[in-house]
Amino acid sequence: MCYGQCARCIGVSLVSLAVLCIVANILLYFPNGETKYAAEEHLSQFVWYFSGIVGGGLLILPPAFVFMGLEQGDCCGCCGNVDCGKRCAMLSSVVAALVGIAGSGYCVIVAALGLVAGPVCRDAYNQWNYTFGYTEGEYLFDKSTWSQCVEPKNGVEWNISLFSILLALGGFEFILCVVQVINGMLGGICGYCCTHHQQYDC
Structure with missing residues (x-):
């Protein structure tokens, strides 16, 4: 199993998910494709928390790019030792994964709160409020x-x-980042890549 290749797959998946999060969050500002509700501030407060743009989007992209570059990364050779350097790079990816966990966790929490609160609507009494709050x-x-x-x-x-x-x-982002935490720790402790060409023992 090659931990670097696994990390790259996770990184590519996270980029796609991050882009989708950003698009979904932007669409929340335009119910039915109309801009007037945002202009008149008739949107749920949870839309303005930018959970998809920041949490599930911008905070996910840096870790994703770190994961995608792990196959080439050697952590500056780790004092000239390439094998040690690659293990160092895998371990450092755990920190990036924790950033992704924080961002995706924020996205999940705000989205859940937004669902519970419901949208801001004009009700039968012509009042704008959280009709289902x-x-x-x-x-x-x-x-x-x-x-x-x-x-x-x-x-x-x-x-x-x-x-x-x-x-x-x-x-999904949260799960992938957790998987990378495990993958990074295994890659750093047990060896960067285990193939028939290259074998590292724990």
Whole structure:
């Protein structure tokens, strides 16, 4: 098993997930593709926490690029010892993975809170508020109540769909970063790459 190749696969996957998180978060600002709700500040406060842009996006990209470069990285040769240098690089990737865990964890937490709170809607009394805030998330399982949100049209579906996507993407990122923590520790302690050409023992 080659720990460097595994790290590269994780890095490539994280880049894709990060881009999707950023796109999903941006879409939350434009229910039904309209800009007026953001301009009038009729959006959930959790949209403004930038969980997908910062947490699941920008904080994930640096670790992802670190993982992708591990096959070539040797940590400056680690005092001239290439084998030691590669192990050093794998161990240092654990720190990068922890940054990814923090970012993805932030994305998951904010997305979950956004789902529970629900969207900011104009209700039947022409008031803008968290129409489903009192339900503690139960509205998610009772589609018949969604009509209480008069505006934006399909605002509940928009909010649920995108926050659910952020929750899932952030969860995948979190798992991948945890896997890289394990992979980095194994690669650093047991050896960078174990193949029929190159063998390192623990």
